[in-house]
Amino acid sequence: MRFAGFDIGSRTLKLVILNENGMIEEKILPNKYNFELQVKDLLPPDSYDYLVGTGYGRHYFDNWENAETISEIKAFAAGVNWYHKGELTILDIGGQDTKAISLDPAGKMKKFAMNDKCAAGTGRFLEIMAGALNLELSEFGNIALTAKRAEKINNMCTVFAESEVISTLSRGALASEVALGIHNSIVERAIGLLNRVGISQSLVFVGGVAKNPALAYLFRQRLDGEVIVPENAQLMGAWGSAIIARKLWRQNNDLSG
Amino acid sequence: MSYHKMWADLGMNLEAHDQLLQVLSDGYQKQFLTQKNRPAGMQYLDFVVSEIHGLRVKELVDAQQAGRKVVGSFCVFVPEELILAVDAISVGLCTGAEVGFELAEQYLPRNTCALVKSSFGFKLAGLCPYMETSDVIVGENTCDGKKKGYEQFKDLVKNLYVMDLPQMKSVAGKELLKAEFIRFAAYLEKLTGKKITAASLKEAIRVVNAKRSAVARLARLRAASPAPISGLDSLLINQIFFNENPERFTENINKLCDELEVRIEKGDGVALKDAPRILVSGCPMAVPNWKIPAIIEQNGAVIVGEELCTGERGARWLTEIKGTTVPELIDALVERYWQIDCAVFTPNEDRLASVKKMVADYQADGVLQYSLQFCQPYTIESGLFEKQLEANGIPVLNIETDYSMEDMGQLATRIEAFIERIKQ
Numbered sequence: 246m247r248f249a250g251f252d253i254g255s256r257t258l259k260l261v262i263l264n265e266n267g268m269i270e271e272k273i274l275p276n277k278y279n280f281e282l283q284v285k286d287l288l289p290p291d292s293y294d295y296l297v298g299t300g301y302g303r304h305y306f307d308n309w310e311n312a313e314t315i316s317e318i319k320a321f322a323a324g325v326n327w328y329h330k331g332e333l334t335i336l337d338i339g340g341q342d343t344k345a346i347s348l349d350p351a352g353k354m355k356k357f358a359m360n361d362k363c364a365a366g367t368g369r370f371l372e373i374m375a376g377a378l379n380l381e382l383s384e385f386g387n388i389a390l391t392a393k394r395a396e397k398i399n400n401m402c403t404v405f406a407e408s409e410v411i412s413t414l415s416r417g418a419l420a421s422e423v424a425l426g427i428h429n430s431i432v433e434r435a436i437g438l439l440n441r442v443g444i445s446q447s448l449v450f451v452g453g454v455a456k457n458p459a460l461a462y463l464f465r466q467r468l469d470g471e472v473i474v475p476e477n478a479q480l481m482g483a484w485g486s487a488i489i490a491r492k493l494w495r496q497n498n499d500l501s502g
Numbered sequence: 503m504s505y506h507k508m509w510a511d512l513g514m515n516l517e518a519h520d521q522l523l524q525v526l527s528d529g530y531q532k533q534f535l536t537q538k539n540r541p542a543g544m545q546y547l548d549f550v551v552s553e554i555h556g557l558r559v560k561e562l563v564d565a566q567q568a569g570r571k572v573v574g575s576f577c578v579f580v581p582e583e584l585i586l587a588v589d590a591i592s593v594g595l596c597t598g599a600e601v602g603f604e605l606a607e608q609y610l611p612r613n614t615c616a617l618v619k620s621s622f623g624f625k626l627a628g629l630c631p632y633m634e635t636s637d638v639i640v641g642e643n644t645c646d647g648k649k650k651g652y653e654q655f656k657d658l659v660k661n662l663y664v665m666d667l668p669q670m671k672s673v674a675g676k677e678l679l680k681a682e683f684i685r686f687a688a689y690l691e692k693l694t695g696k697k698i699t700a701a702s703l704k705e706a707i708r709v710v711n712a713k714r715s716a717v718a719r720l721a722r723l724r725a726a727s728p729a730p731i732s733g734l735d736s737l738l739i740n741q742i743f744f745n746e747n748p749e750r751f752t753e754n755i756n757k758l759c760d761e762l763e764v765r766i767e768k769g770d771g772v773a774l775k776d777a778p779r780i781l782v783s784g785c786p787m788a789v790p791n792w793k794i795p796a797i798i799e800q801n802g803a804v805i806v807g808e809e810l811c812t813g814e815r816g817a818r819w820l821t822e823i824k825g826t827t828v829p830e831l832i833d834a835l836v837e838r839y840w841q842i843d844c845a846v847f848t849p850n851e852d853r854l855a856s857v858k859k860m861v862a863d864y865q866a867d868g869v870l871q872y873s874l875q876f877c878q879p880y881t882i883e884s885g886l887f888e889k890q891l892e893a894n895g896i897p898v899l900n901i902e903t904d905y906s907m908e909d910m911g912q913l914a915t916r917i918e919a920f921i922e923r924i925k926q
């Protein structure tokens with residue numbers, strides 16, 4: 246049996262395939278904006294028994310056989326709950342949006358909040374800011390961590406923040422200090438969102454942006470409880486979807502849960 | 503039949519208006535006519551919508567030619583009874599679409615709520631036949647966006663009358679409301695040259711009470727499970743409430759309710775029995791703003807009530823016909839309108855009680871609080887209510903949006919997740 250979880254994100258496509266015992270396959274690819282072809286390539290006929298799709302492109306699966314869709318919020322909750330039981334808060338920073346989800350002691354979704362329309366504080370924001378500093382996204386966090394102090398970035402709007410960064414640099418500020426300031430502002434905004442759902446003792450930080458070491462470091466400094474960054478943080482949505490696919494298949498075939 | 507001549511005579515922009523009607527009819531087709539198992543009585547609404555800028559406007563124009571006046575308004579605080587008592591026609595001005603926003607932004611800052619912007623947009627783009635037929639448009643001092651907007655709107659329309667409103671439910675506040683109703687009554691008498699008599703006012707109260715009773719009856723029937731009618735159709739009824747001939751409306755909605763009673767008896771409905779039941783609460787949703795209800799119901803939930811001005815907040819209370827003189831009857835009107843729990847009042851605890859009562863009455867599983875971006879009264883109140891409702895075990899989703907379609911994907915994610923939360 247093969248149970249597929251597919252997360253069609255705005256920047257990346259993520260696939261996890263499970264069997265009865267555990268994971269047998271995982272993939273992360275950039276979304277090339279014609280994801281239909283990419284998805285078809287990754288999921289040839291008969292490649293799965295049951296599929297759950299999530300992510301902003303999830304409705305692409307609406308008419309597929311043996312498939313259904315769930316929101317990213319449910320997918321993340323299921324994925325995180327698989328590894329970490331009990332009451333916790335999830336922060337997902339993805340390419341285009343930021344989500345905060347609180348789970349109750351039984352692992353049920355208690356409350357969630359999402360950022361508004363704009364890209365402020367998301368992966369896209371980070372990418373544009375790295376670009377403004379002429380840095381690779383992969384080194385952005387590490388360089389921020391070398392700074393002794395932070396240059397304050399006041400604008401949250403991506404467009405204004407970009408010009409603020411450029412003018413701060415031209416005033417002679419150090420790139421690393423500006424980088425730290427940018428990371429601080431993302432953390433502040435994320436904490437605002439987290440406060441709307443309540444921050445519990447454990448924060449699980451997932452999504453593509455969780456790979457950034459400076460953000461995890463800053464969250465640990467700012468929050469009282471523990472901050473967990475799972476190894477497969479970016480795959481969590483696909484992972485949760487695959488788990489739900491397996492559960493649904495078992496239910497549909499009258500096997501217990 | 504073509505209404506182009508009528509629209510041209512009203513000074514409307516024909517080309518843009520044709521486009522608007524096309525968008526409206528496409529949107530209606532897609533969102534309303536594709537619904538499953540709709541009650542047959544909705545054909546009346548389908549017809550009204552198809553003629554919303556046609557036959558109904560022609561009725562207004564014909565009435566004007568026969569010497570009657572048309573009074574347009576934006577807010578449920580404007581007493582329709584007084585308008586009917588001078589044999590004038592009351593029409594709600596919709597302001598529910600993103601039209602003419604660039605033009606509106608020549609007068610208003612970008613961060614003005616979509617409702618206010620839309621009122622300017624419709625006027626400046628020449629797209630609303632109701633605005634153009636209105637002999638007077640009644641504005642009211644509610645939120646700042648509206649108040650300050652009217653200062654400029656008055657130069658754009660032929661005749662704007664502004665009614666003042668209190669902000670607190672105090673003794674002085676009530677006196678102000680009463681004084682303003684009396685001033686409005688005198689204004690209407692002057693406008694029409696007709697006297698308000700005890701008989702004409704009593705009859706007007708009867709007509710409006712009957713209309714409100716019909717939508718109240720509809721609201722009660724939606725407590726049934728499975729829901730006998732969709733939230734989208736019910737919202738439409740509450741929107742058309744403001745434009746349609748009141749007696750024809752009442753008659754047809756009561757007929758629809760008869761049909762729904764038979765449905766309920768048979769256990770028939772528009773949603774599954776276990777579909778999550780949602781109460782929608784917040785800013786008014788004016789025609790053709792159907793965005794949020796459409797997403798909710800396309801995702802397997804069903805809306806069982808609207809705590810909106812285009813819903814129960816607008817229609818909930820009846821006027822108790824007390825007294826035999828005009829001043830006594832105006833007092834009765836003041837009593838009725840005084841109960842409206844709009845977020846421009848402070849404090850506004852009654853509204854929270856109304857939301858809780860609706861959740862209980864219609865067995866809602868969760869509340870979606872809808873705020874228009876930049877609307878301070880409702881957005882601020884939604885934060886307060888969220889805490890209090892969640893503390894009572896009622897799941898809440900706060901949505902802040904406008905009339906554009908660019909956030910549809912994000913809204914769908916949130917609403918789907920909210921439905922998943924309720925289902926688990």
Ligand code: SF4
Nearest residue numbers: 576577578644811844
């Ligand atoms: S929300 Fe308040 S101001 Fe707006 S229509 Fe309703 S009562 Fe009037």
Ligand code: SF4
Nearest residue numbers: 615617645647785877
């Ligand atoms: S939606 Fe809010 S801001 Fe807009 S007119 Fe109504 S009360 Fe004012």
